[in-house]
Amino acid sequence: EVQLVQSGTEVKKPGESLKISCKGSGYSFTTYWIGWVRQMPGKGLEWMGILYPVDSYTRYRPSFQGQVTFSADKSMSTAYLQWSSLKASDTAMYYCARRNNSSFDYWGQGTLVTVSS
Amino acid sequence: SYVLTQPPSVSVAPGKTARITCGANNIGSKSVHWYQQKPDQAPVLVIYYDTDRPSGIPERFSGSNSGNTATLTITRVEAGDEADYYCQVWDGSSDLYVFGTGTKVTVL
Numbered sequence: 098e099v100q101l102v103q104s105g106t107e108v109k110k111p112g113e114s115l116k117i118s119c120k121g122s123g124y125s126f127t128t129y130w131i132g133w134v135r136q137m138p139g140k141g142l143e144w145m146g147i148l149y150p151v152d153s154y155t156r157y158r159p160s161f162q163g164q165v166t167f168s169a170d171k172s173m174s175t176a177y178l179q180w181s182s183l184k185a186s187d188t189a190m191y192y193c194a195r196r197n198n199s200s201f202d203y204w205g206q207g208t209l210v211t212v213s214s
Numbered sequence: 215s216y217v218l219t220q221p222p223s224v225s226v227a228p229g230k231t232a233r234i235t236c237g238a239n240n241i242g243s244k245s246v247h248w249y250q251q252k253p254d255q256a257p258v259l260v261i262y263y264d265t266d267r268p269s270g271i272p273e274r275f276s277g278s279n280s281g282n283t284a285t286l287t288i289t290r291v292e293a294g295d296e297a298d299y300y301c302q303v304w305d306g307s308s309d310l311y312v313f314g315t316g317t318k319v320t321v322l
Contacts, residue, residue, distance in 0.1 A: 199304035200247035
């Protein structure tokens with residue numbers, strides 16, 4: 098069974114750093130790209146970018162370029178999303194999803210990130 | 215950038231048919247995917263490549279795509295279909311993945 102399991106809820110202060118994870122199982126992790134999607138409170142889905150786990154090649158949506166960093170540890174079948182300095186506006190649910198051709202066929206359960214002083 | 219426009223809400227009585235549209239310039243030339251998101255849950259792919267259903271998705275869900283509009287159709291609507299629905303495409307000209315604005319389906 099294909100699964101993407103994300104790390105748990107995070108509560109952080111502005112300016113702090115954070116790295117959340119997404120562990121794949123039930124399939125060959127290096128065969129599929131991993132996408133990251135943001136959902137701000139009460140809002141819709143927003144594609145942040147995509148990562149190729151084989152070589153950690155990344156493609157960011159322009160509005161997220163320089164704001165976040167994607168990475169992967171293929172030996173652990175895990176993808177990561179990190180921030181070096183969080184802002185209150187980063188408060189959102191973050192999903193990882195497996196890209197299959199041009200759709201996202203399996204999704205993680207989401208990681209809720211709250212940034213508040 | 216490529217924008218996908220959906221109606222904010224659609225209301226439908228149980229047993230009836232719901233149609234959710236996704237409008238964009240020449241969307242018929244692209245592959246459209248649809249996701250269902252129930253409250254406090256992750257999105258689930260319900261239609262891919264305009265018309266295909268992943269395993270486990272009921273036949274009541276179908277899709278079409280032509281011209282400037284793609285449509286997700288849910289027949290014999292059930293209370294459990296109440297959710298937000300999003301369309302999505304890959305815009306090859308910008309190499310960006312785009313989600314629609316989302317439609318809340320309410321079962322009366």
